[in-house]
Amino acid sequence: MEFNILEICLLTALCICFFVHLYYVIGVHAKLVGYRIADLPNSTSQPxxxxxxxxxxxxxxxxxxxxxxxxxxxxxxxxxxxxxxxxxxxxxxxxxxxxxxxxxxxxxxxxxxxxxxxxxxxxxxxxxxxxxxxxxxxxxxxxxxxxxxxxxxxxxxxxxxxxxxxxxxxxxxxxxxxxxxxxxxxxxxxxxxxxxxxxxxxxxxxxxxxxxxxxxxxxxxxxxxxxxxxxxxxxxxxxxxxxxxxxxxxxxxxxxxxxxNSFLSYLRQKKRHIGAGNLYKTKHKFILSTQIAVQFFFYALAITLACFPRTHFIAFGVFLFSLMVRCFVYPQLLKCLNYGELRWWFPILDIILMAFLVFNAILSIFVKKVQWK
Incomplete structure (x- = not known):
């Protein structure tokens, strides 16, 4: 099967996003899965x-x-x-x-x-x-x-x-x-x-x-x-x-x-967080921005390629493999961090969260004023 230039470019971009995204999942987040939680000390030290x-x-x-x-x-x-x-x-x-x-x-x-x-x-x-x-x-x-x-x-x-x-x-x-x-x-x-x-x-x-x-x-x-x-x-x-x-x-x-308890108050809270994030060290801003951008483009490219008759099987396969890897890592962490019941909704919530982050990022461009309370 031969692909045209557009399909090759899109498939290449999908693979790049896949491997970068895989780095964050396996190279970073999986460290928390293997982290040994020590018992709390029986005694206390300083006031x-x-x-x-x-x-x-x-x-x-x-x-x-x-x-x-x-x-x-x-x-x-x-x-x-x-x-x-x-x-x-x-x-x-x-x-x-x-x-x-x-x-x-x-x-x-x-x-x-x-x-x-x-x-x-x-x-x-x-x-x-x-x-x-x-x-x-x-x-x-x-x-x-x-x-x-x-x-x-x-x-x-x-x-x-x-x-x-x-x-x-x-x-x-x-x-x-x-x-x-x-x-x-x-x-x-x-x-x-x-x-x-x-x-x-x-x-x-x-x-x-x-x-x-x-x-x-x-x-x-x-x-x-x-x-x-x-x-x-x-x-x-x-x-x-x-x-x-x-x-x-x-x-x-x-x-x-x-x-x-309301979507509007939650948006205000996340707007404050974005405002603080703009002052992070340059390397941290780059790593975090890359993480979100790669995940967004991975979804976008997978959906786009799924619409092409010659690439839909490849797009589906890459997405499915990515989902399998994430379903191995994140449900364990959800249980560890007291959100165990959310693991059954992980794929759906992952997509909703991605859409919300994009929406919030766009909104933050136009809404500047924030306050504590």
Whole structure:
């Protein structure tokens, strides 16, 4: 069977995309499949500070903050930054201080100078923290178990400055929730796998930790204080190295979080993330952009070639082989990262997610304004 020039070019492009995509699946993400999750230590080492920023989060603080104080850890404080709330957060925290002696409250007043969204609040919390090791989470988050801080405590290796945890979203019965959880899963697989590969590029503020001295040594968020997002991923992107960064994905250390409940609010959230991603190191932007572009063109080329009578069997075969490889890797990771039930919907959600990422990227070109809350 002879192919014309157009078919040869398209088939060549499909093969290139296939092999590059295969690199990300087998060369990067499969590292997480083979990662040995160590048991949590029975003992605790150094005291630590949990830092939580809250803006109009009284309802979530009432629901989830007690689980932080119930941690099986002998010496820790909880620093809650009340960032200009008007929903009664201040009153609730004042009441809670009478119950928990290890609660420290920091108030950010209206009109405070140099306010830049969550980053100003986080900086105030870090300054107020009494201990060197800082563990971060959000007001709408709940640790999976009482052993969360045992797993997120100061690592035995003194060279480690940053510890990247994992934070899944609560399950709800909707297609939007499935999409949010699936996108979060792939984001986590990416940053955790690249960290194992010696190229840490981000973390999530819902569950991560680092040294207070690292923050001030590198001038905190000064390099990106002008944008409202990036208090977590941009800080890691600027300061993480192959030597000073490790991961923690033991199921007892997962921190569950409330997902967005509307498509519009989810779009706003992803818009903030894209804004932060624009300030990643050049090599990280190239790797991540290539990853998304290759996957998009792989789908597009496979569909296009499937429409040609002389190439449809080849296109179908390449796509099927790619799907088989991914179905070997990702269902294992979905189970490991507390999203096991999504593995049955993996092929469908993979296509939906690809379409959403393209849509969101196009939308971000026209919608510029973002804010924390």
């Amino acid at each position: 630590l500070s949990v830092v939580i920023c809250a803006r109009n989060e009284r309802e979530n603080l009432e629901k989830y903050l007690p689980s932080v104080f119930e941690q099986d850890y002998p010496n820790f404080e909880v620093v809650v930054v009340n960032d200009r709330s008007w929903d009664g957060t201040a009153d609730f925290l004042e009441t809670l201080q009478k119950k928990y002696s290890n609660l420290k409250v920091v108030h950010v007043a209206e009109g405070e100078k140099f306010i830049a969204g969550k980053k100003f609040a986080a900086t105030m919390g870090i300054k107020a923290a009494s201990h060197e090791w800082l563990v971060f989470t959000d007001a709408d988050c709940e640790p999976a178990t009482k052993n969360w801080l045992k797993g997120m405590q100061t690592p035995a290796d003194n060279q480690v400055d940053i510890l990247l945890g994992y934070s899944p979203y609560f399950k709800k019965r909707s297609l939007l929730n499935a999409l949010i959880r699936f996108e979060t899963f792939f984001t986590a697989v990416n940053y955790l796998s690249f960290a194992l590969k010696g190229m840490p590029y981000m973390g999530v503020g819902r569950n991560m930790a680092y040294k207070k001295s690292l923050f001030f040594k590198n001038k905190g968020f000064a390099a990106h204080m002008h944008i409202p997002s990036g208090d977590d991923d941009l800080f890691v992107n600027a300061n993480a190295t192959p030597v000073n960064t490790i991961i923690q994905i033991h199921k007892d250390t997962h921190v569950w979080s409330e997902p967005k």
